[in-house]
Amino acid sequence: MALTWTHKDRGEIRVHENLEELSIDLVDYIAEISEASIKDHGAFCIVLSGGSLISLMGKLTEPPYNKIVDWAKWYVFWADERVVAKSHDDSNYKLAKDNLLSKVNVFPRHICSINDTVSAEEAATEYEFAIRQMVRTRTVTASDNSDCPKFDLILLGMGSDGHVASLFPNHPALEVKNDWVTFLTDSPKPPPERITFTFPVINSAANVVVVATGESKANAIHLAIDDLTLPDGSFSLPARLVHPSNGNLIWFMDKQAGSELDMFKFSE
Ligand SMILES: O=C(O)[C@H](O)[C@@H](O)[C@H](O)[C@H](O)COP(=O)(O)O
Helix, strand or coil: CCEEEEECCCEEEEEECCHHHHHHHHHHHHHHHHHHHHHHHCCEEEEECCCCHHHHCHHHHCCCHHHHCCHHHEEEEECEEECCCCCCCCCHHHHHHHHCHHHCCCCHHHECCCCCCCCHHHHHHHHHHHHHHHHHCCCCCECCCCCCECCCEEEEECCCCCCECCECCCCHHHHCCCCCEEEECCCCCCCCCEEEECHHHHCCCCEEEEEECCHHHHHHHHHHHCCCCCCCCHHHCHHHHCCCCCCEEEEEEECCCCCCCHHHHHHC
């Protein structure tokens, strides 16, 4: 049984017994937001990340989800991407294509991945331009209160250092305000060249999910959710900067990742 609660300003927290239970809850939630978005504006604009998130979404390729989700209305984006060839094992696009997108009926033209033949800087510029065109043509909804897209759902993994997308602790990319997509050539986690959505875009989404599993994430989850004063400011913990201004935030985790949360400790 999951332990769930709503934190006064950190959104909803769902701590699951195991990965099986977490993945069922996650795909149920994705299917629900997909249906609601399509009913509301005829499309579902979903943003993926890399890491274990993709295997946790695997049940979407199985019954009943593969039959009930309206894949033709999906538009797929990435919160971050490694600047490598799309055929490279490090590519987040390849990870999602091999394990998810090739198994369902999303139109290839609705899959918005980066240009893998240019530099990180050019790839970021082109990716932002492509998204701006999609906002202009209203495929992607515009935010009501910022100059940003309002994605229906942004799915983020979280590293044990608290990074989300390719926004790493104390990196200047955390402070980018005027670009939707920025680039790194010095990522502390390899590969070094990446593009990433910036916080203004993440925090303009209608729904944001952070997924964290395993004991190595427990301290970062505690620092991101519980009311703590961080010794060197919140820039040391990117996950703490996930704060949708006008949207919902849900944290999906297993009990290992949630084991240092105040609420989880009190409930034991
Ligand atoms: O680009 C990357 O290096 C990864 O995509 C990374 O950002 C990942 O999302 C987190 O580290 C969580 O990964 P796990 O869920 O596999 O721990």
